[in-house]
Amino acid sequence: xxxxxxxxxxxxxxxxxxxxxxxxxxxxxxxxxxxxxxxxxxxxxxxxxxxxxxxxxxxxxxxxxxxxxxxxxxxxxxxxxxxxxxxxxxxxxxxxxxxxxxxxxxxxxxxxxxxxxxxxxxxxxxxxxxxxxxxxxxxxxxxxxxxxxxxxxxxxxxxxxxxxxxxxxxxxxxxxxxxxxxxxxxxxxxxxxxxxxxxxxxxxxxxxxxxxxxxxxxxxxxxxxxxxxxxxxxxxxxxxxxxxxxxxxxxxxxxxxxxxxxxxxxxxxxxxxxxxxxxxxxxxxxxxxxxxxxxxxxxxxxxxxxxxxxxxxxxxxxxxxxxxxxxxxxxxxxxxxxxxxxxxxxxxxxxxxxxxxxxxxxxxxxxxxxxxxxxxxxxxxxxxxxxxxxxxxxxxxxxxxxxxxxxxxxxxxxxxxxxx
RNA sequence: GGGGGAAUGUCCCGAGCGGCAAAGGGGGCGGACUGUAAAUCCGCUGGCUAUGCCUUCGCAGGUUCGAGUCCUGCUUCCCCCA
Numbered sequence: 001x002x003x004x005x006x007x008x009x010x011x012x013x014x015x016x017x018x019x020x021x022x023x024x025x026x027x028x029x030x031x032x033x034x035x036x037x038x039x040x041x042x043x044x045x046x047x048x049x050x051x052x053x054x055x056x057x058x059x060x061x062x063x064x065x066x067x068x069x070x071x072x073x074x075x076x077x078x079x080x081x082x083x084x085x086x087x088x089x090x091x092x093x094x095x096x097x098x099x100x101x102x103x104x105x106x107x108x109x110x111x112x113x114x115x116x117x118x119x120x121x122x123x124x125x126x127x128x129x130x131x132x133x134x135x136x137x138x139x140x141x142x143x144x145x146x147x148x149x150x151x152x153x154x155x156x157x158x159x160x161x162x163x164x165x166x167x168x169x170x171x172x173x174x175x176x177x178x179x180x181x182x183x184x185x186x187x188x189x190x191x192x193x194x195x196x197x198x199x200x201x202x203x204x205x206x207x208x209x210x211x212x213x214x215x216x217x218x219x220x221x222x223x224x225x226x227x228x229x230x231x232x233x234x235x236x237x238x239x240x241x242x243x244x245x246x247x248x249x250x251x252x253x254x255x256x257x258x259x260x261x262x263x264x265x266x267x268x269x270x271x272x273x274x275x276x277x278x279x280x281x282x283x284x285x286x287x288x289x290x291x292x293x294x295x296x297x298x299x300x301x302x303x304x305x306x307x308x309x310x311x312x313x314x315x316x317x318x319x320x321x322x323x324x325x326x327x328x329x330x331x332x333x334x335x336x337x338x339x340x341x342x343x344x345x346x347x348x349x350x351x352x353x354x355x356x357x358x359x360x361x362x363x364x365x366x367x368x369x370x371x372x373x374x375x376x377x378x379x380x381x382x383x384x385x386x387x388x389x390x391x392x393x394x395x396x397x398x399x400x401x402x403x404x405x406x407x408x409x410x411x412x413x414x415x416x417x418x419x420x
Numbered sequence: 421g422g423g424g425g426a427a428u429g430u431c432c433c434g435a436g437c438g439g440c441a442a443a444g445g446g447g448g449c450g451g452a453c454u455g456u457a458a459a460u461c462c463g464c465u466g467g468c469u470a471u472g473c474c475u476u477c478g479c480a481g482g483u484u485c486g487a488g489u490c491c492u493g494c495u496u497c498c499c500c501c502a
Binding site for chain 2: 262265267269296297298299302326329330331367368370373377378380409410411412
């Protein structure tokens with residue numbers, strides 16, 4: 001995005017200055033719509049997991065800004081499209097999910113949106129839709145005649161997502177090949193039902209979105225618009241939000257607020273400014289100040305980033321608590337009472353529990369074998385003392401002043417063991 | 421329809437004369453150095469009631485003291501010819 005385009009609408013102005021925009025089909029046209037508060041927009045979310053993770057956060061933030069700048073955001077549950085599976089950016093077919101899984105996932109995902117958007121019937125209130133509502137009712141022949149005839153297979157074959165599969169000689173099922181048609185049709189359907197004129201998404205969705213605009217034109221909608229966000233990677237090139245330890249989930253039952261706060265606290269120096277703009281709502285001049293901090297002072301900026309980002313998802317109180325827990329744990333080296341914890345029956349603790357087993361139970365390591373290896377490498381600690389004997393027992397005498405045992409893996413991951 | 425190849429450690433890529441818990445990467449985890457950063461260096465990277473036992477090389481059988489490695493059938497994918 002390096003145009004000299006000067007947005008008139010609050011919506012585009014914010015998105016441009018905060019770095020949300022990768023591509024837009026028509027800046028001027030969309031700007032006018034947004035200025036009039038008529039830029040009703042949707043973003044589709046596939047129901048492939050019981051929670052969204054950090055990878056979807058940019059999209060969610062775009063919807064939030066949309067609402068804050070006087071337009072109507074519509075998160076779309078891909079209840080129908082999830083049954084098909086998006087081939088974009090994938091080099092192999094998705095697993096087919098069962099209907100039960102999809103329902104379950106939708107319920108989890110809805111909880112996330114409630115944190116970011118105000119729902120209701122007002123003009124700028126968010127409205128949640130599910131494409132299963134219309135996609136599952138489609139009649140095959142009718143769909144082919146009304147919608148299918150507008151799609152050129154020649155053109156679809158030239159789209160990145162499809163071409164890649166073909167070039168790499170990887171299977172692309174007819175089921176997946178249809179995904180684009182369905183997503184395009186969603187756009188048209190949403191326009192007809194709710195007057196949606198804009199579809200946003202990650203840059204990998206550009207092709208699908210534009211194809212929806214095209215279909216709209218052929219099927220007689222008014223002008224539709226596309227807006228995509230850059231695909232987020234960390235400065236060192238890793239994909240955002242997915243580590244081998246697991247994705248950075250937004251639902252607290254999948255990842256504790258404390259761990260969520262830690263994720264942001266561990267941001268690389270180079271990413272701090274960019275992330276503050278995308279994932280917090282701090283004013284731009286404040287961000288400029290924070291991002292200019294040099295050397296170890298940048299850590300202050302990271303703490304603010306962590307607290308602001310966590311507050312958005314888990315609420316201000318939880319965020320402050322996570323920040324305080326981190327302060328006590330890292331800056332004072334104590335076992336903050338509010339660290340994530342697990343319970344263990346008091347009788348078992350008094351009888352003595354094997355260290356290895358305890359670390360496995362706490363979920364810090366996957367198996368006794370891994371625990372042993374960590375002991376060898378000096379990675380496990382009980383109450384900050386390195387575990388040297390893998391046969392050691394943890395007993396009631398290990399309880400600290402707060403009545404808990406602090407288990408640590410490495411320098412960053414801590415869990416409290418509490419007798420119950 | 422005919423001919424030829426491929427499937428390896430449940431994160432990925434990938435070597436593998438009949439003795440293999442299976443080379444090497446990447447990724448990840450841990451350690452050192454730092455600032456809970458990056459870069460760099462080092463270690464680890466099947467499971468267990470553990471000087472041993474169990475489970476792994478697409479699936480099912482077979483040959484053999486012994487099979488990822490050889491044979492047969494099957495599945496999936498790729499290439500060439502038609």
